[in-house]
């Protein structure tokens with residue numbers, strides 16, 4: 001039997017040299033990011049990634065990895081809702097790599113850092129002091145965690161007995177993210193038991209909600225959950241969260257707020273801050289650090305207003321994970337009692353580094369600045385003879401058409417062609433969405449690197465392509 005050697009470098013001075021080259025390459029990438037737009041994936045990239053080729057690792061990373069990023073680090077990227085990343089992620093990545101913390105629980109430093117990050121966020125959101133939370137892969141996972149807590153409140157025996165024939169029903173407005181539907185499917189409520197409540201002037205109609213709940217109750221359903229949206233993914237719209245909190249109290253529902261990106265208006269200036277007024281009255285909030293706090297992927301957070309309800313949904317420790325008074329097995333609470341995962345990475349470190357390196361005020365200014373740039377984009381679109389907004393700019397999302405004078409089909413074709421051409425050329429990234437069936441260009445600005453000149457240059461490129469591609 002051969003006994004393997006450890007996998008650490010045999011020649012430390014050679015490894016130091018290699019690591020320093022990687023650090024320089026990473027710093028170049030950060031400093032030069034404006035000049036390094038995304039590049040189409042070359043045909044032979046899968047070949048180049050085949051395992052077992054050896055060669056100079058850093059050289060291969062510089063040639064085959066760094067150029068083929070997804071674009072979201074670039075200042076002219078506004079597709080979907082993606083985060084930019086931060087220079088502090090590099091520092092956090094180095095520190096995190098060499099302690100390799102497992103955040104399932106136990107008593108070590110990283111656990112206390114996660115608590116600090118959760119507590120800071122809890123305060124910003126205005127949740128009560130006893131509230132708890134757990135960092136997640138993203139808002140999708142945070143939503144599952146929050147909904148499970150809501151389900152356990154509605155059916156205290158559900159962890160043991162399952163849901164049986166009980167038909168739980170949930171309620172949300174029209175702009176609700178697909179993560180809500182998916183979470184309801186996963187926890188066994190079923191997508192058909194998500195009721196879409198009609199809205200009036202972009203906000204949930206309370207009379208309609210009361211009517212639908214009464215209908216559901218009369219057919220034997222058990223209404224349990226109201227989902228509010230703070231920042232809809234399509235248009236950046238916000239439910240009236242104070243009104244939803246009143247409705248949830250009136251009907252005995254758990255109020256969950258999907259604040260994946262929009263929750264961060266809490267630290268922005270008015271008028272954007274007031275969009276999320278009332279969020280602190282929620283029973284649970286799902287939000288992301290990797291979108292509008294710009295922190296590297298991945299990091300989301302499930303916040304639950306009542307810690308006892310959070311634990312009731314997840315706590316369970318088999319004998320081999322038994323806690324202790326002191327030592328590494330000490331420390332309580334353990335995060336494995338607050339979510340799905342047992343082994344968990346050290347997501348808090350990059351959030352902590354970001355806030356300590358840049359300061360909260362810089363994030364507040366960047367978030368407000370993104371909203372101001374979306375407003376500027378909207379203003380420029382309105383000034384333009386041929387372009388028109390598809391919807392009012394409320395927060396950080398601007399949806400518009402390049403040629404409002406064309407029939408709907410021709411508009412759709414043109415807008416889709418423009419989005420694609422700009423993505424391929426590397427000039428700017430818009431995604432598209434449909435407004436009353438017409439495909440339009442959509443900029444979701446969660447990008448601390450975007451400047452006014454980026455917005456103006458991208459609109460000039462849209463104008464140029466509209467002439468090139470459009471009917472005369």
Ligand SMILES: *Cc1c(COP(=O)(O)O)cnc(C)c1O
Nearest residue numbers: 081138139140177179233260288
């Ligand atoms: C992105 C998003 C989600 C899902 O969050 P992930 O972090 O991608 O899992 C849910 N809701 C809204 C409004 C979002 O924008």
